[in-house]
Amino acid sequence: MTKRLVRAAAVQVKPIETSVKKTILQAVRLARRAAEKNADIICFPEHWLPEKQIPTPVNPLPELQSLAEEYGVAIVGGAFYEKVKGQTRLSSPIIGRDGRLIGRQFKVHLFRSERKHAKPGNTYNIFNLDGYKIGILVCYDVDFPEPSRIYALKGAELVLCPSRIVKPGISPWQQYVTVRCLENRMPIVAPNVYAPPWFNGQSMIISLREDPRTRISHPRIASISRKGEGIVFEEIDLSLHNRLRKERFADRRPGTYN
Numbered sequence: 001m002t003k004r005l006v007r008a009a010a011v012q013v014k015p016i017e018t019s020v021k022k023t024i025l026q027a028v029r030l031a032r033r034a035a036e037k038n039a040d041i042i043c044f045p046e047h048w049l050p051e052k053q054i055p056t057p058v059n060p061l062p063e064l065q066s067l068a069e070e071y072g073v074a075i076v077g078g079a080f081y082e083k084v085k086g087q088t089r090l091s092s093p094i095i096g097r098d099g100r101l102i103g104r105q106f107k108v109h110l111f112r113s114e115r116k117h118a119k120p121g122n123t124y125n126i127f128n129l130d131g132y133k134i135g136i137l138v139c140y141d142v143d144f145p146e147p148s149r150i151y152a153l154k155g156a157e158l159v160l161c162p163s164r165i166v167k168p169g170i171s172p173w174q175q176y177v178t179v180r181c182l183e184n185r186m187p188i189v190a191p192n193v194y195a196p197p198w199f200n201g202q203s204m205i206i207s208l209r210e211d212p213r214t215r216i217s218h219p220r221i222a223s224i225s226r227k228g229e230g231i232v233f234e235e236i237d238l239s240l241h242n243r244l245r246k247e248r249f250a251d252r253r254p255g256t257y258n
Helices: 020-034 059-071 139-143 145-154 169-184 237-251
Strands: 004-011 041-043 074-076 081-084 087-096 101-106 128-129 132-136 156-162 189-191 205-209 215-222 232-237
Touching: 004 020, 004 101, 004 189, 004 205, 020 041, 020 059, 041 059, 041 156, 059 074, 059 087, 059 101, 081 101, 087 132, 139 145, 139 169, 145 169, 145 189, 169 189, 169 205, 169 215, 169 232, 205 237, 232 237
Parallel strands: 004 041, 041 074, 132 156, 156 189
Antiparallel strands: 004 232, 074 087, 081 087, 087 101, 128 132, 189 205, 205 215
């Protein structure tokens, strides 16, 4: 089977609380580094912009679109408060390689205080990027098994999970992401924000490797272990995951799941 490789990058950003503009510039510098190392798709974390004012007074999209067009790289802009059609949402914008805004995924499961500021989304959208399909799970969305299964059944080949996970929640979060990858045979790119002392990053990309002898699939985890801003890369074979998913889903018995 011919490999279909996608080089993914999870960008770990630190919000600069005193300046939205400086935060955007620093985030773009990190993303530029990822683009220069031949990333095909770059994903930012959730809540990577300072939130003294909601929604943010400075729109990061023009800078991200310019970068996408310059390097021919797809960008998932993480998730941040954005006013769309008069409603404040926790919005994850998807930008194509030509710099065009393809669409937005709105966070469906708002977490605690987010419910005071934003209206939840109600749909799980599939976005086409140069021959492969992606879905977005914004942070808390990954805690529920249904959204990732919906994406798998809709034909998504890669899931992006922009997150803001507090330090004591890192271990459960890693387990959630790993299980979603295993149960759906779906690679997941999961950047986390870095904002000490409560948020210490540990962004990761989870994919699968298959033992050629036993044909058992095992998680393959690439992550940022050091403190600070940074980037984690992983070259993902979509064809492998598509085959594994097809084989596993052939054994499903939906008629028994009611």
